[in-house]
Amino acid sequence: MRVGLYPGTFDPITLGHIDIIRRAGTLVDKLVIGVAINRDKGPLFTLEERVALIEAECEALAREIGIEIVAHPFENLLIDCARDVGAGLIIRGLRAVADFEYEYQMVGMNRQLDTSIETVFLMAEAQHQAIASKLVKEIARLGGDVSKFVPPRVNDELRARFD
Template sequence: MRIGLYPGTFDPVTLGHMDIIERASKLVDRLVIGVAINRDKGPLFSLEERVEMIKAECASITDTEIVVHPFENLLIDCARDVGANVIVRGLRAVADFEYEFQMVGMNRALDNTVETVFLMADARRQAIASKLVKEIARLGGDVSQFVPGDVEAQLMEKYGR
């Protein structure tokens, strides 16, 4: 069985994330969405909110089994925990590649049985970053072209709009 792990903070889940999830779901038998508990990033949404957002947005994906799995350990340990033999990462720009290149090297040193595959972001989604989406929403801008409708409503609620 091919099990993929797509990790991220997903604070919040964006249309860019959903594009990668939908495409990755066609490549594996089970796709685990690893929701990182990253206290250093100070997420806007709680872990429970992020998990529920992803579950709701992935409910209509039928290409493969989708599992949402919070984690706080090393990514490679999370991959082992869920039985993943492939880590899925999305790339938007050259800056993403430089960081991801380092991560692949470290993960391969820790466990060379887990492969990493990169999916290029759809051209329409390359500029989307959760950090920027939150900033636009905080300042009262329109984020409807960057996040699913339900996520937009939750963002507006967080910022009292």
């Protein structure tokens, strides 16, 4: 079974994330969504809320593309998380050149830690390339409409937070 790990904070999950999850699902038999516990970022949503939103959004998607998708919180090194879940593939979404520069360094370090785990980059579709969770939260906080950037359930949760 080919297992992939798609890590991130997902605070909140966006349509860009869903796009990458859908496309990553064609590469693996099981996709683990690694939900990073990053206390330095000060997330808007709790870990439990982020996991619940991911599970809700991915339930039908998993059936649609015929793979298992699970959310897995982690706070250790990404490479250790990949080992913990049995992933041979780390999936990273790219939006812009700036993303690539950071990710390129990360891959180099991860390869030094474990050469058996590969990293695959997927470019976000053009309509999702500008979407960033940080910007979505800022727009929602200032009363803007984020419905074209996030799934309806996430939009409702954001509105509840900021209304």
